[in-house]
Amino acid sequence: MTSRRAVLSVSAAAAVAAPLAGAGGATAGTRTGPRPQRPDPQLRELLREIDPRRIEADIRRLVAFGTRHTLSSQDDPERGIGAARDWIFERMSRYAAASGGRMSVRKQTFIQPPASRIPEPTPITNVITTLRGSSSPERIYVVSGHYDSRASDVMDATSDAPGADDDASGVAAVLELIRVLATRRTEATIMLAAVAGEEQGLYGSDHMAQVLHDAGADVQAMFTNDIIGTGDAHDGSRPDPRSVRLFVEGVPTTETPQQAAIRQAVGGENDGPARQLGRFVTDVAQNAPTGMDVRVVWRRDRYLRGGDHISFLRRGYPAARFTEPRENFAHEHQDVRVEDGVQYGDLARFCDFSYIARVARVNAATLWSLAQAPGTPTDVVIDTTQLTNETTLRWAANTEADLAGYELLWRESTAADWEHVLDVGDATAVTVDVSKDNVQFGVRAVDTDGHRSPAAAPVPS
Incomplete structure (x- = not known):
């Protein structure tokens, strides 16, 4: 796991072309399909x-x-x-x-x-x-x-x-x-x-x-x-x-x-x-x-x-x-x-x-x-200061003691719901080789039991 306030850089291969992982087994930098919110006992x-x-x-x-x-x-x-x-x-x-x-x-x-x-x-x-x-x-x-x-x-x-x-x-x-x-x-x-x-x-x-x-x-x-x-x-x-x-x-x-x-x-x-x-x-x-x-x-x-x-x-x-x-x-x-x-x-x-x-x-x-679940992430921003096909997002750290980390979500701008999930670990920033011009992003928090918060959409920095 990366530490909080570290920037996780994910290559195009990891972010876009990786095989789909199981719903509960992703590690930092692993991309999966939409991950369901499973009910606990x-x-x-x-x-x-x-x-x-x-x-x-x-x-x-x-x-x-x-x-x-x-x-x-x-x-x-x-x-x-x-x-x-x-x-x-x-x-x-x-x-x-x-x-x-x-x-x-x-x-x-x-x-x-x-x-x-x-x-x-x-x-x-x-x-x-x-x-x-x-x-x-x-x-x-x-x-x-x-x-x-x-x-x-x-x-x-x-x-x-x-x-x-x-x-x-x-x-x-x-x-x-x-x-x-x-x-x-x-x-x-x-x-x-x-x-x-x-x-x-x-x-x-x-x-x-x-x-x-x-x-x-x-x-x-x-x-x-x-x-x-x-x-x-x-x-x-x-x-x-x-x-x-x-x-x-x-x-x-x-x-x-x-x-x-x-x-x-x-x-x-x-x-x-x-x-x-x-x-x-x-x-x-x-x-x-x-x-x-x-x-x-x-x-x-x-x-x-x-x-x-x-x-x-x-x-x-x-x-x-x-x-x-x-x-x-x-x-x-x-x-x-x-x-x-x-x-x-x-x-x-x-x-x-x-x-x-x-x-x-x-x-x-x-x-x-x-x-x-943890609270919805706050202060989520997308870096729009650089003319690049990569995308960098940052957010404030959650304070819950049982926080496991965060997931980056994205979808086509015409899609109703999230299509991709990337586990970014316990970081407060991530850079992915996915163009910010083409998709909608969101960030959600995850605890150690797998409870997930609602997503927060970024605003331009």
Whole structure:
């Protein structure tokens, strides 16, 4: 192995023409094909524990509150958003009690001033569970679902708005993640949140993201689960029970003019942090026993709407949205009604609990793989000061104690995913005989157990 801050020089023969190596046996300077993110035994066990019956029970309980509209009752013990808030807090706290003190649960309450869809000052509460990392606690990964609901009239705070699919399904997945993670240790910190105010304008997630931003938090990924209830829209289309969409933006929402100029110079429209998350999730989901295919959509979100990941994107955090493959808009706010505590309507028509469990497994595989791996490399640059067909990249050294080294990735500029991997060892720079004009590069970190970080694309030095 080379030492950190050494420059590894790789010839054209090693970088381009070497035979493909096995997935786990590459040494510094050996080129391989795309190397899959293999699930470790703990992840396999974790995924087996996710239970669709618990997910069903949680969705039915959330539906039974009648409405969870942000402007509904805050203090009625049976109906409204306040009752749902308290039940979610109690459920999260019960699961966290099994963590041996590693998990904490809190209500993050603020007063939202009058604004769009908020006619008067309104308390909004996010319920957040934090699993503190054991060795890299400063590195944070966030997953959310929103527990508020709405009727067809977004200002109707009194009619039934059960919101089974939108978004009790996402909250139930978050609760199940808390349950299975409570008894486990992760290297980085995981935050699992049920946020409110989404239907009125992303107010809960906006506050949560701003609090993290103000604290200088190192949020390296955020995912929202919103409308993940079923792969069957019941609208005459063909069911797609093994697919979930993941929306990932290309050009960052917070891009400065300087960043835009750099991106245009290197052709990085498909290499922003959110797109790298999309590649990471796809790799993890197809190699772990999730039972799902991830359909990555290269858009920030669906037309005319948005989700809680946007609040994090606006603050420069990589973020993405999980959602079912095809929505039934006619049913979205009318799935079940409640009268005298009795549910009417076929809840199973709008929520396939096994489907939601599979989406939860995709989340769990992603979270676990991120939190056990090294952090995404930082300060990655590509040297553009020399007119040459060779390419030199440099990056800052990771600080994890179990870091094994780094991998250089590249692909044709027209390819969607990485095509080549080069193990560069424990170095912080590499020179390869591959023209920077022709391909897109990335760098990722690897630990001693084979966990890999998302890739980071370089910017010109």
